[in-house]
Amino acid sequence: MQLQVDRGAGQISMSGEFTFTDHGPFKQMVAELFATTGRSVILDLSKLDFIDSAGLGMLLLARDEAKKNDRELILRRPSGQVKRMFGVTKFSTLFTIED
Amino acid sequence: MSNQVHGAEAARDDRRERDGICDARILIADDDPLCRQLVESVLRRRNFANLEFAEGGVSALEQSRSFKPDLLLLDMQMPDMSGLDVCRRVRSDPDLADIPILVQTATFDRKKMGELFAGGASDFLSKPVNPSELIARVVVHLERWNSLRELRNYRERISRELEAARRMQFELLPSFASLSESAEKASMRIASYNRPSSELGGDLWGMLPIDEGAFGLFLADFTGHGVNAALNTFRLHALIHEYKNLHDAPAALLSVLNERLVRLLPPGQFATFLYVVVDHRRGELRFASAGAPPAILVQSQSGRPRFCEGTGLPLGIEPGAKYQTYKRKFPEGSLLLLFSDGLPEYPDSFGERIGDEGLLKVLNACHSGLAPNEVIDRLCAAAGITGQATLPDDTTVICIDRRIAAGCAQALPAAEAKAPGLRRSRRPFPRMDIKHGYRC
Structure with a gap:
């Protein structure tokens, strides 16, 4: 998985595959997330090709952190397998998902 | 000053007792009876009691197999089989492949020293023996050997337990x-x-x-x-x-x-x-x-x-x-x-x-x-x-x-x-x- 952080826009773009091997980059991502200012943090998933259950678990951890810090976490434009995964797992009811 | 030194030595002795190093089996191989006695007295003074002695290279090899020492103190020059040959043979025995071997030698020939280490010696002791050096090296190698064994036992136990857990899970x-x-x-x-x-x-x-x-x-x-x-x-x-x-x-x-x-x-x-x-x-x-x-x-x-x-x-x-x-x-x-x-x-x-x-x-x-x-x-x-x-x-x-x-x-x-x-x-x-x- 690759990450691109746009602090100004409070947006992080994820690309590639988000799996259990991404724990390190993910923790870095969470840190970056709270280094930005503003109410909401956007995870742009449009270039993310694949997510497994470990990836979903890490999104849940990010959601927990966001709640604790009173920030809103928005998942933007999931597609393909990622979108289908969000459907099957009803993650849409846990996250704000923007198309 | 001397009190401090004494205190430090007492602390070291305590640690040795705790780690069970004094129970270690040590085989001393030397063809010279005086050398054997000297090493023995130094080791006994430091509470090492589980000692055996070999009077030559061949018997060193045989006793290594029967006594299964935790450490082998080996003289380099013995008439029937050289220390280097004993070293090589001990290392080729799977049961003894990892034991610490301390070679005693009077030589400082760099080439010979190289051969010694290549042959499987863990360390060397200069001859004539310096009691402090002997104890220090024996302790270091026994501690290392103990940790290695503990790690191995631990790993074996964990893998046995995982295997048992795997079976239990399979039975679910x-x-x-x-x-x-x-x-x-x-x-x-x-x-x-x-x-x-x-x-x-x-x-x-x-x-x-x-x-x-x-x-x-x-x-x-x-x-x-x-x-x-x-x-x-x-x-x-x-x-x-x-x-x-x-x-x-x-x-x-x-x-x-x-x-x-x-x-x-x-x-x-x-x-x-x-x-x-x-x-x-x-x-x-x-x-x-x-x-x-x-x-x-x-x-x-x-x-x-x-x-x-x-x-x-x-x-x-x-x-x-x-x-x-x-x-x-x-x-x-x-x-x-x-x-x-x-x-x-x-x-x-x-x-x-x-x-x-x-x-x-x-x-x-x-x-x-x-x-x-x-x-x-x-x-x-x-x-x-x-x-x-x-x-x-x-x-x-x-x-x-x-x-x-x-x-x-x-x-x-x-x-x-x-x-x-x-x-x-x-x-x-x-x-x-x-x-x-x-x-x-």
Whole structure:
């Protein structure tokens, strides 16, 4: 998985595959997330090709952190397998998902 | 000053006592009796009591094998066999390959020293012996040897315990007997495949008897694998059996399991769960899904495989999550496939995954004459899972087949004829083969 952080826009773009091997980059991502200012943090998933259950678990951890810090976490434009995964797992009811 | 030194030495002695170094077996090999006595007196003064002596190279070698020393003090020059030769031979014995060998030598020839270390010496002591140097080196090497042994023992114990846990987890899965009984009652065939990624897995599946006309089938997959995920499978197994009254009510069962797991699992951990009531009397499936990969259903001998779409939050994330029970027809001639994400998400040698859609295509190409275990074989092969492959994720596949029911009258005698063979091949402690398909 690759990450691109746009602090100004409070947006992080994820690309590639988000799996259990991404724990390190993910923790870095969470840190970056709270280094930005503003109410909401956007995870742009449009270039993310694949997510497994470990990836979903890490999104849940990010959601927990966001709640604790009173920030809103928005998942933007999931597609393909990622979108289908969000459907099957009803993650849409846990996250704000923007198309 | 001298008090301090004395204090430091006392502390060192304490540590030696604690680590049990003084019990260490030490073999002293020297052809010169005076040298042996000197070394002995230095060691005994420091409470090393478990000493043996060899008077030459040959006896040093023999005694190494019989006495099995924890440390060998070896003189370089002995008339019958040189210290270097003893060193090499000791190292070639698997039982002694790792013991510390301290070579005593008067030489400072760099080439000879090089040969010594290449021959397997752990360290050297200059001759004539300096008592402090002797003790210091003996202690360092015994401590190192002790830690190495402890680590090894620890690793062996852990792997034995993991093996025991693996067996226990394997025994959570339906036994051959219960599986064939259910299959026979329902006149269907059932095959399964289950392989953990590491020694312990986070997948669990099982069958729950409901009544003469129906049984329940579940497949759970905890996030992650290893000990943590495996312990969760034990928890879930216990929980499922606590709610027997809900085994006929998929959505309600998932709701209560969710409430329980929400309290048990830390944030970020969850389980996907698929529960299917296979009602063969009515020819119907009733199922609920907690974020599990969709089952695939073929509803007739010539039918096309379709997903049993069902959605729901994985178990253990949100309290109060609601689930829905879906229904599908499951007439004679049908086939049902349940699988954990380890199958569609397995990266083959090109890093490609077959995906849910790919599995659908493979099933579409399977003719109706295939036995359920053959269907599983084809799916695994198409996904790139071979017998030798290490799996990055736990993988479970279950195939239920009502296709034999159509020819039930012919199938039954054949099954009876096979029965003794099946019984013979049954093992009281089933081995977890790389691939074990229960065939009924």
